[in-house]
Amino acid sequence: MSESTREFPIRIGPASFQNPYFAASGCFGYGLEYAESIPPQELGAVVTKTVTPLPRAGNPVPRLQETPAGLLNSIGLQNVGIEAYLRDKLEPLVAAGGVPFVSISAATLDEYVRMAEMLAPYDSIPAVEVNLGCPNVDAGGDRDAAEARAVEQFTRTVKERLPDKAVAIKLTPNVTDIVLLARAAEQGGADAVVAINTLAAMDIDLVRGRPTFERVRAGLSGPAIFPVALLKVWEIAAAVRIPVVAVGGIAQAEDVLKFFMAGATAVQLGTVLFSNPELLRQVRAGVREFVQARGLQHPHELCLDHVPESAEGRAQWTPIG
Amino acid sequence: MIENRRLSGGSHLLRVRDEHARRDTPQSQPGQFAQLLAHPSQHLVRRPMSIHDEGDGWRSFMVKPVGPATRELVALRAGDSVDMTPPLGKGFPAPGELGEGPVFLVGGGFGVAPMHFMARILDGLPQAPEYRILYGGRTRNDVELDVLAGVNGEVLTSTDDGSLGFHGTCVDLCATQLDALGAARAARAVVLTCGPHAMMHALHGAVARRVHALYASLEEVMACGVGVCMGCVAKTRDGWVPICTHGPVFRSDTVFDLEGTADHV
Numbered sequence: 001m002s003e004s005t006r007e008f009p010i011r012i013g014p015a016s017f018q019n020p021y022f023a024a025s026g027c028f029g030y031g032l033e034y035a036e037s038i039p040p041q042e043l044g045a046v047v048t049k050t051v052t053p054l055p056r057a058g059n060p061v062p063r064l065q066e067t068p069a070g071l072l073n074s075i076g077l078q079n080v081g082i083e084a085y086l087r088d089k090l091e092p093l094v095a096a097g098g099v100p101f102v103s104i105s106a107a108t109l110d111e112y113v114r115m116a117e118m119l120a121p122y123d124s125i126p127a128v129e130v131n132l133g134c135p136n137v138d139a140g141g142d143r144d145a146a147e148a149r150a151v152e153q154f155t156r157t158v159k160e161r162l163p164d165k166a167v168a169i170k171l172t173p174n175v176t177d178i179v180l181l182a183r184a185a186e187q188g189g190a191d192a193v194v195a196i197n198t199l200a201a202m203d204i205d206l207v208r209g210r211p212t213f214e215r216v217r218a219g220l221s222g223p224a225i226f227p228v229a230l231l232k233v234w235e236i237a238a239a240v241r242i243p244v245v246a247v248g249g250i251a252q253a254e255d256v257l258k259f260f261m262a263g264a265t266a267v268q269l270g271t272v273l274f275s276n277p278e279l280l281r282q283v284r285a286g287v288r289e290f291v292q293a294r295g296l297q298h299p300h301e302l303c304l305d306h307v308p309e310s311a312e313g314r315a316q317w318t319p320i321g
Numbered sequence: 322m323i324e325n326r327r328l329s330g331g332s333h334l335l336r337v338r339d340e341h342a343r344r345d346t347p348q349s350q351p352g353q354f355a356q357l358l359a360h361p362s363q364h365l366v367r368r369p370m371s372i373h374d375e376g377d378g379w380r381s382f383m384v385k386p387v388g389p390a391t392r393e394l395v396a397l398r399a400g401d402s403v404d405m406t407p408p409l410g411k412g413f414p415a416p417g418e419l420g421e422g423p424v425f426l427v428g429g430g431f432g433v434a435p436m437h438f439m440a441r442i443l444d445g446l447p448q449a450p451e452y453r454i455l456y457g458g459r460t461r462n463d464v465e466l467d468v469l470a471g472v473n474g475e476v477l478t479s480t481d482d483g484s485l486g487f488h489g490t491c492v493d494l495c496a497t498q499l500d501a502l503g504a505a506r507a508a509r510a511v512v513l514t515c516g517p518h519a520m521m522h523a524l525h526g527a528v529a530r531r532v533h534a535l536y537a538s539l540e541e542v543m544a545c546g547v548g549v550c551m552g553c554v555a556k557t558r559d560g561w562v563p564i565c566t567h568g569p570v571f572r573s574d575t576v577f578d579l580e581g582t583a584d585h586v
Contacts (some may be wrong), residue, residue: 049551057560061554062542064544064552065542073552075550078554275366
C-alpha cells in the first residue's frame, strides 16, 4: 500500500478503505486481469465480477453494442460460481494487496442464505455487494428486486449472517422511485447502498430486422448515464443515513467531484476503464487538486446541503464558497 | 498515424506508429489484433482490428468503414493521433508448427488482413512451407488485391457472382484445391482462415476432416479486449470463453459443430 494511494480514507459500516475509489463490478474481472495497467492495491476496493450460487454461462452473443456515449451489454452474469471464486480467485487478489468487495447475486432467499454463510468465514473479505439490479438475467435480476419489501428481505437475510462485514446493496434505477428501495435497504440493515446499476435499454439490428440482443433487454452504462446516476445519488443521499456509493458513467475527475457534492461516500469506476486505464490516476489527481484548492481535508466536505424540496418543488442548497 | 491508403474496394490500409514493432523479429503474431480508435473520438470503446503487418516502428491494419467508429478511423490523416493497444490475443500457430505444407490461407473479405501478415512471414523463412492465399468475396469489389502487395505466394481469388476469379465461395475454392492435391497430400495440409463466421463455419464443414488442421480467427464485438467484460465469448469444448484472450484464433474443431456439448463456464 503506497503512501500516495492512501488518501481520503473512508468507512462503510464495520469496514474501512484506504481511498474512496473502487472498481465497479463487471468492469474489473476478479481483480487481477488489469493488474499491469491498474494495480488493484491502488484502489480503495475491487468490487468483483458478480458471483452466483452456481457457475453461469451467460447470454448468447452479441452481448455488446456501443451507443452514443454509452455501452449496452447483455452479458448475463457469466461467472465461475461462488465455490470456484473462493477457491481460485479470492486469494490471488488479496496476495496482490487488493481489497475484495465481493459482489453476489442469487434468485432466492435460500440461495442468499447459503452464499452469505459461505462468505462469512473469510476474514480477507471486508465487504460484500449484493447485486439486486442486473437487467440481464431471468431470475434474481432487477425485476425481482424492484419492490421495497424484497430489497429489505434480501438485505436482512445477508446482513444477519455477515455482521462483521460491510454489506452494500446495489440498486436498480429501473423502477418508479429508487429512493423507496434505498430506504428499504437501510431498514433491512444495509451498511451502504450502491447506485446505480445499468439502465434497462435495447437496440434493434436494422439489417437482421430484429432486436440486437436475444433477450431484447440489455443494460446501458457509460458516460450517457452519468446525469441519471447523479440525480439518483442526490435523491438517495437526501433520504437515507447510510453511505451512498455512486456508480454510473464516471469518465473524469469532475464527475467524481459531482458525485461527492451529491452526497456520495465513495465512487466506482466502470465502463470507461475499458478504454482509459489512466482514469483512476486522473480521478485521484483531479479530486486531490480540487479539494486542496478549497482548503478542505476530505472530499466528503464537498457534500451539498440536501434541503427537502420546497412547496414550489424546487430544491435549495447552500453553494460551497 | 503514419499513412492512410485507400484500397481498391474502399477499405483503408492504416499504418500506425508503435515504437516496439520490428519487421525482422515481429513482436506480434499473425491473427493477433490491436484495438484502435481515433483520438480524440466520438466513441467509447476501441475497435479490434487484425494485424496486417508489422514493420520497424509501425503496425498496419485493414479497416473497412462499416460503422461510425471505423468511418472516423479511415478519415484520419498522417500525423493524426490513434488510440491503440499493444497486440492482444492468441494468433495462428507459429510458421514452424505448420508442417511442410501445403498451407492454405483462406481470407473472406477483410478477413484477408492476417493472411497478408502470415504470408509475409512465410516469405521470409529460409525453408518456408508451400502456401497459397485463397481470397474470396461476394463481388470483385470485396477482393482488394492491393492489400496483398509484396506477397510472394500465389493468390487465387473467388467471387460469389463470378465477377473475378473462381465463380463460387472461397470455401468451394478451397475444397477444389484439396481435390487437386489428392487425399494423401490434402491430409497433411494446414488451413488458416479469417472471415465472416458463416463462411468459416462452412469451411470447417467442408474441409476440416480432410486436412491436418484448420484454424479460424473469430470475430465478435469487444469492449475490454483483455478478458474482463466477458462481452466477446465463444462456445468451445472448454465452455464459454472470451475470444479476446482465448482466441481470436481457435482450432476449428474446438468452436464449430459442438452440438451436444454441455453449457459450462
